Amino acid sequence: xxxxxxxxxxxGNAIVDVLAQADDAFLAAHSIAKGGMMxxxxxQAKSIYxxxxxxxxxxxxxxxxxxxCIASLGGKxxxxxxxxxxxxGDIFRHDLKALGVAFDTAPLDKGPGTARCLINxxxxxxxxxxxxxxSAGYVSPADIDxxxxxxxxxxxxxxxxxxxxxxxEAFVKACRTAKRAGRKAALTLSDAGCVDRQHTxxxxxxxxxxxxxxxxxxxxxxLFGARxxxxxxxxxxxxxxxxxxxxxxxxxxxxxxxxDIVRIAAVKPERLVDTTGAGDAYAAGLLFGLAKGMSxxxxxxxxxxxAAEVISHFGARPQTNLRKLAVEAGIL
Amino acid sequence: xxxxxxxxxxxGNAIVDVLAQADDAFLAAHSIAKGGMMxxxxxQAKSIYxxxxxxxxxxxxxxxxxxxCIASLGGKxxxxxxxxxxxxGDIFRHDLKALGVAFDTAPLDKGPGTARCLINxxxxxxxxxxxxxxSAGYVSPADIDxxxxxxxxxxxxxxxxxxxxxxxEAFVKACRTAKRAGRKAALTLSDAGCVDRQHTxxxxxxxxxxxxxxxxxxxxxxLFGARxxxxxxxxxxxxxxxxxxxxxxxxxxxxxxxxDIVRIAAVKPERLVDTTGAGDAYAAGLLFGLAKGMSxxxxxxxxxxxAAEVISHFGARPQTNLRKLAVEAGIL
Numbered sequence: 322x323x324x325x326x327x328x329x330x331x332x333g334n335a336i337v338d339v340l341a342q343a344d345d346a347f348l349a350a351h352s353i354a355k356g357g358m359m360x361x362x363x364x365q366a367k368s369i370y371x372x373x374x375x376x377x378x379x380x381x382x383x384x385x386x387x388x389x390c391i392a393s394l395g396g397k398x399x400x401x402x403x404x405x406x407x408x409x410g411d412i413f414r415h416d417l418k419a420l421g422v423a424f425d426t427a428p429l430d431k432g433p434g435t436a437r438c439l440i441n442x443x444x445x446x447x448x449x450x451x452x453x454x455x456s457a458g459y460v461s462p463a464d465i466d467x468x469x470x471x472x473x474x475x476x477x478x479x480x481x482x483x484x485x486x487x488x489x490e491a492f493v494k495a496c497r498t499a500k501r502a503g504r505k506a507a508l509t510l511s512d513a514g515c516v517d518r519q520h521t522x523x524x525x526x527x528x529x530x531x532x533x534x535x536x537x538x539x540x541x542x543x544l545f546g547a548r549x550x551x552x553x554x555x556x557x558x559x560x561x562x563x564x565x566x567x568x569x570x571x572x573x574x575x576x577x578x579x580x581d582i583v584r585i586a587a588v589k590p591e592r593l594v595d596t597t598g599a600g601d602a603y604a605a606g607l608l609f610g611l612a613k614g615m616s617x618x619x620x621x622x623x624x625x626x627x628a629a630e631v632i633s634h635f636g637a638r639p640q641t642n643l644r645k646l647a648v649e650a651g652i653l
Numbered sequence: 654x655x656x657x658x659x660x661x662x663x664x665g666n667a668i669v670d671v672l673a674q675a676d677d678a679f680l681a682a683h684s685i686a687k688g689g690m691m692x693x694x695x696x697q698a699k700s701i702y703x704x705x706x707x708x709x710x711x712x713x714x715x716x717x718x719x720x721x722c723i724a725s726l727g728g729k730x731x732x733x734x735x736x737x738x739x740x741x742g743d744i745f746r747h748d749l750k751a752l753g754v755a756f757d758t759a760p761l762d763k764g765p766g767t768a769r770c771l772i773n774x775x776x777x778x779x780x781x782x783x784x785x786x787x788s789a790g791y792v793s794p795a796d797i798d799x800x801x802x803x804x805x806x807x808x809x810x811x812x813x814x815x816x817x818x819x820x821x822e823a824f825v826k827a828c829r830t831a832k833r834a835g836r837k838a839a840l841t842l843s844d845a846g847c848v849d850r851q852h853t854x855x856x857x858x859x860x861x862x863x864x865x866x867x868x869x870x871x872x873x874x875x876l877f878g879a880r881x882x883x884x885x886x887x888x889x890x891x892x893x894x895x896x897x898x899x900x901x902x903x904x905x906x907x908x909x910x911x912x913d914i915v916r917i918a919a920v921k922p923e924r925l926v927d928t929t930g931a932g933d934a935y936a937a938g939l940l941f942g943l944a945k946g947m948s949x950x951x952x953x954x955x956x957x958x959x960a961a962e963v964i965s966h967f968g969a970r971p972q973t974n975l976r977k978l979a980v981e982a983g984i985l
Binding site: 339341370371373374375376377378379380389407408409412415416417418419420434435636638640 | 702703709711739740744747749750751766767
């Protein structure tokens with residue numbers, strides 16, 4: 322076995338975000354659940370977009386945001402995801418490549434356009450997402466480049482894609498490839514609604530394949546059917562070697578199967594502007610640290626620091642070099 | 654003659670901006686003149702974009718930015734410009750319509766894609782622009798909707814488009830339509846290089862058609878061949894009924910043909926982040942005020958206030974309601 326030449330490979334939705342300011346009345350008028358993520362079809366996307374305020378387009382996608390943060394931390398990342406041959410696909414590809422991320426998945430030749438996530442940000446900094454998946458949902462086992470997986474310390478999946486049957490097959494292929502190569506697999510649950518709908522399958526997949534499981538409080542409750550930390554920890558330990566639960570401003574906990582719970586304090590952002598990408602950035606810090614063999618305390622601290630940077634401005638990808646911030650904070 | 658139902662109609666480049674952070678070495682490596690605007694072809698655009706940092710996409714275009722500011726000031730605006738049938742064209746159209754701006758120019762059916770302006774912003778907040786004109790340069794006399802011009806108090810042209818022969822014909826058609834309807838025409842010079850190249854034609858066009866001429870210091874020097882205010886004013890008065898010259902942090906001057914020069918102080922922004930769009934925003938304040946019949950002092954103050962908002966953040970369009978700011982400042 323050789324040492325991994327990549328830190329983390331992400332498999333996820335290739336999405337361009339459209340961020341705009343909105344108020345609660347707008348969310349109500351369009352039946353958008355505050356703080357959530359809802360899949361919409363092309364017609365719904367057109368109708369919501371037509372009604373939205375002027376927007377800003379920024380590359381997004383949960384796992385892709387994480388990989389962007391890992392690059393900003395000084396890590397080596399790769400991404401597997403499906404864009405279409407259009408302007409948004411070009412933008413998505415450029416923004417990853419410009420960070421030095423390997424992204425070689427062939428674009429979808431015919432069919433729907435590149436995915437877009439319409440993100441309405443309310444004055445309380447909450448983001449409410451409606452996603453038109455477009456080509457992003459077309460990730461298939463053929464897109465899983467085994468060489469990329471084999472040379473990545475960790476392969477990271479976003480739960481959003483778990484609902485697409487062919488993408489799920491791609492996940493399984495990637496997990497098997499990773500295991501054969503002695504590498505690790507990580508999964509973020511992405512959305513409590515998704516966990517509810519896919520509960521049995523997610524439990525089975527996690528038990529069979531996942532080394533590192535990430536969830537926020539609501540997702541953890543949906544998966545484990547428990548609210549108290551001790552209950553969550555007991556169930557999490559039966560499922561995966563390491564589980565991380567994030568709790569916004571209350572920080573996060575890391576639950577190793579064979580060790581004590583590690584509590585991580587949240588890092589207060591300079592100012593709270595837009596919570597889009599907080600979980601993605603936390604995952605990046607944690608996975609970067611794990612890929613580098615750091616202590617759980619440091620892994621969690623990197624996650625908290627990365628999340629704080631990302632919520633201090635509009636958009637889900639870092640605008641300040643995370644490695645520099647981590648060095649200044651004494652973590653790296 | 655009836656009262657105008659629109660304040661300002663803009664005729665200009667329909668462009669989506671791609672903003673990214675860069676350093677001086679990047680500008681040097683790609684022969685990009687700091688603070689300027691350079692037209693590039695598709696191959697150059699690809700080469701510069703490939704090398705650029707991750708970007709943010711925001712609708713731009715000089716006159717379109719001005720019209721967006723006029724909407725934010727509470728004015729009624731229209732825009733005439735050419736997008737293509739692609740994602741960037743959809744984004745550009747959406748972002749104007751979402752502000753209540755009338756924008757009904759038919760998209761280009763075949764040919765190049767929607768224009769993009771690659772804007773590299775250096776740590777000193779200077780923006781250096783390279784523009785691939787794409788479909789934007791295809792504005793033709795057929796796109797000049799006479800009804801829109803007839804019902805606009807002022808029709809506003811951006812000098813960038815003056816270099817496209819067919820677009821220039823469109824300008825002339827719009828000016829004649831405006832004059833027949835008893836309306837006014839305004840022109841911003843846009844770029845000193847453009848003024849140098851088109852000097853004779855710009856002098857003739859301004860004298861024949863332009864009621865309000867806008868320029869920054871460098872453009873004014875290029876057009877009038879003078880640096881001293883008295884010399885500029887003497888020449889400007891022979892050309893147009895009103896000339897405005899902006900001088901960044903030194904404020905601006907308004908030169909009426911039949912009156913004393915009015916000096917306008919600059920408004921200091923909360924913080925200086927990105928000067929993209931400063932001139933466009935100034936033009937908006939000035940033209941909005943003129944359309945509403947306000948005093949030159951107030952028109953200039955509205956311009957200065959609008960510019961200060963736009964340079965306090967990334968991107969050329971306002972993020973705060975300009976009307977609210979103007980009311981708070983006691984101008985409206």
